[in-house]
Amino acid sequence: MEHHETLLHAIYYLLAATIAVPLFRRLGLGAILGYLVAGAIIGPYELGLIYQPEATFQFSELGVVLLLFVIGLELNPQQLWKMRLDIGLLGGSQMLLTALAITAVLAAALNLSWQQGFMIGLALALSSTAFAVPLMEEHKIMGLPIGRKGFSILLLQDLAVIPILLLLATWSPIASAEAHVPWWIGLCTVAFLLLAGARIFNPLLQIVAKYGSREILTAAGLLIVLSVAYLMQLVGFSMSMGAFLAGMLLAQSSFRHQLAADIEPFKGLLLGLFFIAVGMSLNLRLLFAEPLVILALALALMLIKILVVTVVLRVRKFPVKEGLLMGVMLAQGGEFAFVVMSTAEQTQFLPKDITSYVVLVVGISMALTSPLVILHELITRKRTMQEKATEEAAQAANSLQELEQPDAHKAEVIIAGFGRFGQIIGRILTAGNIPFNALDKNPEHIEFLKNYGVQSYYGDATRIELLEAAGIRDAKVLVIALVNIEASLTITKLVKTHFPHITLIVRARDRAHAYQLAELGVENPIREIYESSLSAAMQTLTEIGYTDGQSQRAIDIFREHDQTLLHQSIAISKDPKELAQLVKQSRKELKDLFSKDVQL
Template structure:
């Protein structure tokens, strides 16, 4: 098969497999691995030599480490130093030691056991961060600590890739570089990069050619990788150092944007090649062995992560989630295992077995996370419902239900006029947060008639409904209108349909939360484009009057979708005609220029 046809097959398999697996909630890495399995020797057999593809796509790993270096700003690393080097260092050290000991007891020689332990101690950065982001847990305690562990693992890959060639029995004593040569090469890169890279990129930037800047970026990465390889060190180490040297430069974002497409494609194809090289015969011949190794790996890593997390202060739920999310093997395990085989530190059958173990552990992780969130966490983390607050016997003229962004502004304005308010909020976290700033807020559900009565609704004059959730707002309005008809209700509407439902309940005044702010911003835009203040005010006034009239017309027919849509179309045509007639009248009244 020609190079062009192989490229077509590789790209087509990735384009089909990755979106398909992501549709089912699985990570992109698994999609690439599945694509490789499908077209490799154990699948359709479309490409018969995965080793050649694997070698050609290893440059994607080099580009990945360059981007990791770019993102590793020293100031950011210093802020995270305790979590990164404390928690992350403890995880890699303890996990790799335990796994190496197990490998040695199972018959591996010392070097092979250490390499296997280090490779299996790493988790999948792309995999874990994607799952945390999808569940909005990146900013949680276990999300932040998980990120710190992953960052240390990424950093640990650099020296590991540099050390493996030095340990290789395939490298003779004559060809193996001395420690002084290695140190000299690294110092040359650091010193030369520090004083030459920025001036060089400043010179390239003056050309104002995007293509030349992209070429210069690729040249930098390839030259650094080639220099490290020539010194007998890892190509990835040179790329990483280049990224670190430019992490605080003004060109960092441009460099990252230039490299990202090449990195993404080559790294994806690298994982496709790993999938092609995966020996599925092992899974078919020894399914219990492979499954047992995968489950054993995940159990050991999860146990150690949980214990380390509890030591550094994580509570039970956060410790469990940290353990479950990071229990799998990672993409860098494929890289280290491939390098270990090429350097004769691991034999091919052992590397293939470990590759299958890592792949299966990654495939099982979403299942375990789902089981934990659906079945285990609700039982272990069940808390008794918090009792609503006892409201003091205070009679205030105004009750505000909902103390988020909207309700807080209303309350602050009223307090400037010495108007006391009783505030109700149904989110206990929001109540606790606001109380820390000295505001008196009561925890309770404003749709409960007993709570409204305790808040003085039978004596109050005004109820302000500033509740975020539409259904909760409607329920509170129904309760207040039914049991306290003397209350004048002022309500916030999230959208037009919320407005209609509040009007149906007889709410006195309904304000659309974004309408006034949107009009104000539109006026600023018009002024910025050169319109006079008079034109801006006239335009906004006309639009406000027209939209409020339209809202009333639509409210009358909002139960009939056909009439509602026709009303909207008619109103837009009327508005355009209105502004068009105003524009013609302005042109007619402007003085004409004298003839030449």
């Protein structure tokens, strides 16, 4: 019976998401709000289809864990060290100022001690990484300076959860049932992972890639993420922080793009489930009983956080417009506020009626975030043509500066297949300071190339998730340099369908392969031995007495004639008789061309 109930619950989740998310996206309200509404409808306060959302919430937190892991893959310890001032100053200022402002409001409105008010302020100062990061990625600001500042604030908030819980344990009249691990054990664990983690994880992934299958490599990636996350939870940190640390340790690994592509589906599904669980936890009966009060409290919380983030970023010389956008994206309460309020209630530090209000206000603020971001977009779109022209000029200037420092922006070229063919292209791009991402399926090959300073990544380029992880949406050119004909054709079809803006340069193994590529719309496939054969033919003619000019002329005639023949052959490439007839006719035409040239 329990098995059937679990299956039925899974059907409810999928049905609610399948109906609500497309509908809300169609209305322009975003997927996150769709998940929240779906959860609220099927939760215990409405239809009651799911009456115990706590278990779902705990499991769905893995979505946040995987999200932080993927973010960690985009960073490395050196980059994190560069962000230390932003993490400390921006994040610390946001937390402290927001907590003090909320404490002042609560002290004036409610009969609470300053410790209770400050604890509520700290809990509400936290934002939701699960909400904010997808919003930043959706609006393509995650890689911009303002996006990195916003992420620094979120990272400090994750780090602050443990001190907040320790402070709560100190102030609570009843000790928490959970045993707290000494702080120094947590720090020693982090130090150990930073020093030895990469030396353990990379060899493991190399062995799995060499002897296992794609599914086992995915399993190994999940094993690393969940193991580190669980370890960090045991020593007193959050699972999200552990996942971020695991991703950061693998940021310089050859498997980085492959892991990001493999984990993406799990991350998306579990994040959706997380938002549904948040929706189910909202006490809508309390909301319907006092709708104006709850809505006013949620809007007041968001206003305080927007103002604080805007001021903090303005001090760091960011425009008010960018500060407001980041403030709106970080204005919601965070998922860790649920943890803090639950602990505060269990230890009798706060009464249940207060924690219920706080939890509902956090949930409503989450639901309001997407609409407020959309409203902010509508307002900012109403700008004069002069402002737009000024911004475009500034963007053009920034682009010129980035071109002078190619490492500062995303790859312009992706090379699929980094054997001898692809390496020559990569060497020329490197010499020209042109950033590129190279993908190859041979893990030993990747490690060998790294010994010579060649940056390349392990991965199967026939997978759309991997191409996206490698940056194909922002790239200009995709070079398909694979030996495998089937894989080459698969990638070509994939890119023509999903990324038509990309210029394709494709290696053709032979003439038949070139026919197939031409049928798919590839202009001038690069036949791998064609140019080298022509070069050898030219040298042969020179050695038997032709002048350099005569040799070059003969090669030019052949190249032009052969290219014409290739285009003529495409339509009849599947008919051997007609193709044979065309080849015979073309040989006669080629002889005639050479004869006329000799006579001239």
